[in-house]
Structure formats: structure tokens, C-alpha cells
Amino acid sequence: MRKLVILCSLLIVFACSKEEEPNQEQLDLSLTEQIAKLNGAQLFAEAIACSDFDLEGHQLTFLVPNDAALNDFLAELELADFAAMKEQIGQEYYNAWIGSHIIPQAAKFENIHSAFVPTLAQNAKGYTVFQHVWRDKSLLRVNGQMVGIIQKDVDLGDSYLHLTDKVQRPSTLMKLIRAHSGSFSILDRALQVCNMTPLLNSDQARHTIFAPNDDAFDRYFQSMGVGDLDGYLREYGVSELTNLISAHMISGTHQIQAINGTVLQSQLQTAGLQISLNNGNLMLSRTNASYQKEAQVLLTDITAFNGSLNIIDEVLNLP
Numbered sequence: 419m420r421k422l423v424i425l426c427s428l429l430i431v432f433a434c435s436k437e438e439e440p441n442q443e444q445l446d447l448s449l450t451e452q453i454a455k456l457n458g459a460q461l462f463a464e465a466i467a468c469s470d471f472d473l474e475g476h477q478l479t480f481l482v483p484n485d486a487a488l489n490d491f492l493a494e495l496e497l498a499d500f501a502a503m504k505e506q507i508g509q510e511y512y513n514a515w516i517g518s519h520i521i522p523q524a525a526k527f528e529n530i531h532s533a534f535v536p537t538l539a540q541n542a543k544g545y546t547v548f549q550h551v552w553r554d555k556s557l558l559r560v561n562g563q564m565v566g567i568i569q570k571d572v573d574l575g576d577s578y579l580h581l582t583d584k585v586q587r588p589s590t591l592m593k594l595i596r597a598h599s600g601s602f603s604i605l606d607r608a609l610q611v612c613n614m615t616p617l618l619n620s621d622q623a624r625h626t627i628f629a630p631n632d633d634a635f636d637r638y639f640q641s642m643g644v645g646d647l648d649g650y651l652r653e654y655g656v657s658e659l660t661n662l663i664s665a666h667m668i669s670g671t672h673q674i675q676a677i678n679g680t681v682l683q684s685q686l687q688t689a690g691l692q693i694s695l696n697n698g699n700l701m702l703s704r705t706n707a708s709y710q711k712e713a714q715v716l717l718t719d720i721t722a723f724n725g726s727l728n729i730i731d732e733v734l735n736l737p
Contacts, residue, residue: 449473452574458484458581461500462519468500469516470509471538477524478538478577481560483585484568491585511621514539514547514588514723524577527570530558534598534720539588542624543671545721549589550597558582561589562597588723591627592618595727604635604647605663611651612660618724625725626672628691628702630733634713638733658736665689665736671725674700674718681705688737702730706737 447455450473454463462482466473483491497503504512517539532552539547552559558567566583592615595602609615617623630638635647644650651659665686674693678700682691690705693715700715713732720727 449478449574449577453480453482453579456569456572456579456581458486458568459579461485461488465500465516468504469513471513471516471520473520476522476576478574479521479523479525479530480574480577480579481519481521481565481586482579482581483519484581484583487583487585510542511588511723514541515586518547518549518586518588526578527553527558527567527580534594534717537589539723541588541671541721541723545671545673545719545726547589547723548594548720549586550594552597559597560584560586561593562599588621590619590621591625591722591725591727594720594722595629601631601729602629604632605629608635608647608659608663611647612656612663614660614663621724623724624669624671625685626668626670626728627725628666628713628715628728628730630666630713630730631716634730634732638735661686661689662733662736666691666730666734671721673721673726674715674728686736689734691734702734704734704737709735709737711735 450463450466453459453466459482462485465488492499492503495503495506497506500512507515517537520538521535522538530551530553532554533550534548535551536546536548541547549561556567558565563584567580568583569581572579572581592609595609595618596606599606609618618625618627639646639650642650642653644653665684667685668682668691669685678693678695680692682693684691692703692705694701694703696712700718701712702715703709703712711732711734713730713734715728715730717729720729
């Protein structure tokens with residue numbers, strides 16, 4: 419069994435940890451056994467049993483798909499059970515799939531707020547995989563998908579369980595970008611125009627992207643005299659837009675701490691990148707000495723299964 423590490427993150431905004439004492443029945447049963455006793459959650463308990471997770475002794479939030487959702491999921495994959503699923507997709511991805519339904523802090527439904535939050539899923543480099551959670555009163559959306567709540571605030575002693583009607587999958591870069599559409603509507607559309615969404619949705623490819631938010635793109639289009647994305651496409655075409663986005667991406671999954679101060683080769687060969695620390699702010703710039711524009715890295719290391727997302731406040735021009 420791999421040891422579960424509770425993750426600390428500034429991005430998790432669950433309002434409180436669980437403080438109530440578990441009752442004797444809960445003390446006598448494992449978490450998996452408690453889940454198995456809940457009507458509609460038996461299949462997820464079976465799925466956990468096929469994973470490598472040791473969940474005991476931790477405060478967790480479970481977003482558990484009900485039996486009907488999991489039956490449909492297995493039928494879609496044309497698989498008989500979770501053992502067959504694990505054999506088909508491999509232990510690493512199977513654990514990430516289970517972990518995508520578990521958040522490493524106990525929270526009642528009313529204490530779930532909108533943010534990028536870590537899950538127990540990990541990618542191939544062992545980095546925590548995040549998902550974007552949005553809640554408004556009784557409505558919940560995970561990675562852009564509306565999730566129906568069948569039963570909430572089921573007490574599991576140290577943890578809470580919310581029974582849902584949706585199966586989650588490990589976050590991809592594209593899912594994280596699309597889920598945060600309030601900031602990335604322009605980038606989302608640009609990726610579609612450039613046919614780059616399959617790349618950022620692939621579980622096989624690994625990329626780190628420095629993603630300009632909508633305000634950054636608006637300023638960039640104004641500076642280029644084109645007004646908006648449509649104007650840019652008319653003036654420069656899809657090929658130039660593809661180059662622009664590629665110049666904000668590097669190959670592989672990287673965390674900022676590991677690449678701070680190093681020269682990075684973007685996926686556009688002529689457009690190098692460098693991260694530096696300036697007055698306490700992380701700044702991204704081109705390696706070309708004559709190019710003075712910098713972008714501040716607003717949010718770092720939002721890790722997906724297939725890479726890492728960093729939000730920046732400026733579009734860096736092509737060399």
C-alpha cells in the first residue's frame with residue numbers, strides 16, 4: 419500500500435476541517451466498509467478495494483459516483499468489473515482515476531467553494547493532480563461538468579461523503595482550462611481554432627503551459643491593432659496563432675520551483691522562455707535580450723495528469 423500524504427495548498431479553500439468524534443460503529447469499520455454500507459455506493463467501495471490507496475486515519479472528502487453511474491461507466495468501457503478496468507488501463511492511471519474522486523480535506527457540502535483544488539490523484543511524476551471545483555448553493559460543477567448531488571454530508575468519522583451522479587476522470591490540461599472559462603474563454607477558443615485541444619486532452623502527451631488570461635489577450639489584441647481574436651485571425655491567420663500559443667508551452671511536466679532561473683525551450687524553436695524572481699513576483703520573459711516585455715505568473719503549478727498549468731497576465735509576443 420502506498421502511504422497517503424495529506425497535501426497542504428493555498429489553493430484549497432474548504433472552510434473547515436472535521437472536528438466531530440466518530441461513533442463506535444465508525445471506529446469498528448474501515449472507510450471502505452463504511453462506504454460499502456451506504457445505499458448506492460457499493461460499487462465505489464469495490465473500486466477502492468482494487469486500488470493501492472490506504473485511506474485510513476485521514477480527513478477526506480469523497481465525491482462518490484453512485485452505482486448507476488459506475489455501471490454505465492463500465493458498460494461504456496465494455497468491461498465487466500474494476501479488476502478488468504485496472505488490467506486494461508494500468509495501476510498508475512487506475513489509482514489516479516480513484517483519486518480524482520477524493521479531496522484531501524474533510525468538508526461538508528456547504529463548505530466547498532470554487533477553486534482549483536488538489537485531489538489524491540497523482541501523475542506519472544508523482545505530482546498532485548488538481549481539479550476545478552465550482553459550487554453555487556446546491557449546484558456543483560467539477561472540471562466544467564455539472565454534478566448532481568444525490569446525498570450529501572454522509573458522516574464517515576474523519577471524513578465526509580457526497581453521493582453524486584457523475585464519474586470523474588483525472589484532469590487534463592484542456593479540462594482545467596475549459597473549466598475555468600471565466601478566465602480562459604479566449605484561450606479555449608484559440609486552442610479549438612488551432613486544433614490543439616486533442617493534444618492538451620491526451621493522457622500520453624506531457625506539457626507545461628503558461629496560459630494568458632482573457633485580460634492578457636485583450637491587451638495583446640489591442641496592442642496589435644486587431645481588437646479581438648477574430649481580427650487577429652483575419653490579419654495573421656491560424657498558423658501564426660498556433661505559433662503564438664506554442665511559444666507559451668514547453669514539453670514535459672515541470673514545477674516552477676524546479677525551473678526558476680533556467681532557460682526554457684518553448685515548443686516554438688525560436689521563442690525561448692525564462693522565469694525569474696523580481697521583487698517577490700515570478701516573472702516570465704523571452705530569452706531574447708532585446709525583448710523587454712514580461713508577464714507575471716499569477717498562479718503556478720496547477721497540475722493535471724498530462725502536464726502543468728500556470729496562469730500569466732500578459733501575452734508574450736513572438737520574436
